[in-house]
Amino acid sequence: MFEETAIKKEITENTTNKKMFIESYGCAMNFADSEIVLSILSENGYSQSAGESDADVIFINTCSVRDNAEQKIRNRLIQLKNNKKHKPDLVVGILGCMAERLKTKLLEEENLVDIVAGPDSYRDLPNLLKNVGGGNKSINVILSLEETYAEISPVRINSNGVNAFVSIMRGCDNMCSFCVVPFTRGRERSRDVKSILTEIKQLSKNGYKEVTLLGQNVDSYLWFGGGPKKDFESLSEIEKQNSVNFARLLELVAQVDEKMRIRFSTSHPKDITDEVLYTIKKYPNITNYIHLPAQSGSSRILEVMNRNYSREWYLQKIARIKEIIPDCGISCDIISGFCTETEFDHNETLSLMEKCEFDFSYMYNYSERPGTLAERKMKDDVAIEDKKRRLTEIISLQNKISKNKNKNREGKVYRVLIEGASKRNKEEYMGRSDQNIVVIFNKLNYQPGDYVDVLIERSTTTSLIGKIIAKAEKP
Ligand code: SAM
Ligand code: SF4
Ligand code: F3S
Numbered sequence: 001m002f003e004e005t006a007i008k009k010e011i012t013e014n015t016t017n018k019k020m021f022i023e024s025y026g027c028a029m030n031f032a033d034s035e036i037v038l039s040i041l042s043e044n045g046y047s048q049s050a051g052e053s054d055a056d057v058i059f060i061n062t063c064s065v066r067d068n069a070e071q072k073i074r075n076r077l078i079q080l081k082n083n084k085k086h087k088p089d090l091v092v093g094i095l096g097c098m099a100e101r102l103k104t105k106l107l108e109e110e111n112l113v114d115i116v117a118g119p120d121s122y123r124d125l126p127n128l129l130k131n132v133g134g135g136n137k138s139i140n141v142i143l144s145l146e147e148t149y150a151e152i153s154p155v156r157i158n159s160n161g162v163n164a165f166v167s168i169m170r171g172c173d174n175m176c177s178f179c180v181v182p183f184t185r186g187r188e189r190s191r192d193v194k195s196i197l198t199e200i201k202q203l204s205k206n207g208y209k210e211v212t213l214l215g216q217n218v219d220s221y222l223w224f225g226g227g228p229k230k231d232f233e234s235l236s237e238i239e240k241q242n243s244v245n246f247a248r249l250l251e252l253v254a255q256v257d258e259k260m261r262i263r264f265s266t267s268h269p270k271d272i273t274d275e276v277l278y279t280i281k282k283y284p285n286i287t288n289y290i291h292l293p294a295q296s297g298s299s300r301i302l303e304v305m306n307r308n309y310s311r312e313w314y315l316q317k318i319a320r321i322k323e324i325i326p327d328c329g330i331s332c333d334i335i336s337g338f339c340t341e342t343e344f345d346h347n348e349t350l351s352l353m354e355k356c357e358f359d360f361s362y363m364y365n366y367s368e369r370p371g372t373l374a375e376r377k378m379k380d381d382v383a384i385e386d387k388k389r390r391l392t393e394i395i396s397l398q399n400k401i402s403k404n405k406n407k408n409r410e411g412k413v414y415r416v417l418i419e420g421a422s423k424r425n426k427e428e429y430m431g432r433s434d435q436n437i438v439v440i441f442n443k444l445n446y447q448p449g450d451y452v453d454v455l456i457e458r459s460t461t462t463s464l465i466g467k468i469i470a471k472a473e474k475p
Helices: 028-043 067-084 096-102 122-130 181-185 193-205 237-242 246-254 274-282 299-304 311-324 343-356 373-377 384-407
Strands: 007-010 019-024 057-062 091-095 115-117 138-140 163-167 210-214 261-265 289-291 329-336 360-365 413-421 428-433 438-442 451-459 463-472
Touching (some): 019 028, 028 057, 028 091, 028 096, 028 122, 028 210, 096 115, 096 181, 115 122, 122 138, 163 193, 193 210, 193 246, 246 261, 246 274, 274 311, 299 311, 299 343, 311 343, 329 343, 329 384, 343 384, 384 451, 413 438, 413 463, 438 451
Parallel strands (some): 115 138, 163 210
Antiparallel strands (some): 413 428, 413 451, 428 438, 451 463
């Protein structure tokens, strides 16, 4: 779910003669934030540039999660600095996690950008833009305990009109020892339930068929009237009565439109509850799919990672998911070569993968991040060749599991929401099953946004290939 692919996005609207262009890197939350930035700036008169070359302002919305993500962005900023030689009035702004992490560094030491804006300061962008020019630079990297951009209606970018992201919370309070996110996104806070429902009702009206509720730890969503995160136990009686937890939010969202599929990401193994699992089971339009990052299969490494669960806890959660939702798709994130990881720990990860049989996983080498607990207190002591070899073993095991699981799906029928043309063959459609497996099939007379039943004839490691056998009315 959290990939480092860059998508170049063009921005519409108009009123002044200033044009902007935004490019997003990192996780889905960053892509959702770019739509908030677009909304704020289009309200303030900025209009679309047809491409990067005719933009007056270029924003790069950035990711700091691994060093290679930052290196890629740094190269892009150097390229833009060179472009400025031919276009001295061009304003370049850095947004998002790298802006928050590096603060003034990119302005002062490297003179790479004109504006630096952290994830909680996007309402200030119109001011920041006013103050640049003639050598002036501007910065706002203040993190907030309350900002959720709740009432801002995102302007969808490069949308297929079928799927949309909806942020339900911001920040993270978990402090996994390897992770930079709590430092770049600040403290956890939940968004007003009413504003979430309003946004989803509007999406439904506009014909969208799938929403993905986004948060770093959706299971700890708790709306009780606003403000920084509190635990349920510490709420007043009135707050308790009016509070909405993640299971209840899922239920409210599912009731908006029975023809709209509801997805969510990311769940945390320590926090996902039976109440959430039973809510998924109860509503056919909540997809049977959970992204449940394990990170490691070794209890000792999980403790060093400060994940707050053990291997046994994780395996029990998977067993519970399979018991309550037997055909649930499950995916995972795994980090190879975290501090002190031995061959034994690595084998524990491989055996956890064998036991859980994830449908797919996002797999990474550990990358030390400045400011994290691991960087301050631990040694990045797994040799790079061991990290890489272990990662290769993890990836080939996952490929074997995915291939086998997909093979077993041949001959079965899956309900698929059509998302658009397949990337490989424009004559075919691509969609996803309830379990979030990619399905490729013939177009016939159907349109993106339609639900169809597809008979699976062939499969690969990453997708199912089949033919439509019937139209369906809902998920
Ligand atoms: N909040 C989610 C969770 O707890 O699973 C994940 C958020 S993080 C942005 C996405 C993934 O990046 C993590 O699940 C982890 O696998 C990976 N990741 C985070 N920090 C990393 C690091 N320092 N090195 C390698 N991978 C990392
Ligand atoms: Fe990072 Fe852990 Fe928070 Fe996920 S739960 S964002 S891995 S600190
Ligand atoms: Fe996302 Fe990267 Fe920030 S994964 S939260 S954009 S560090």
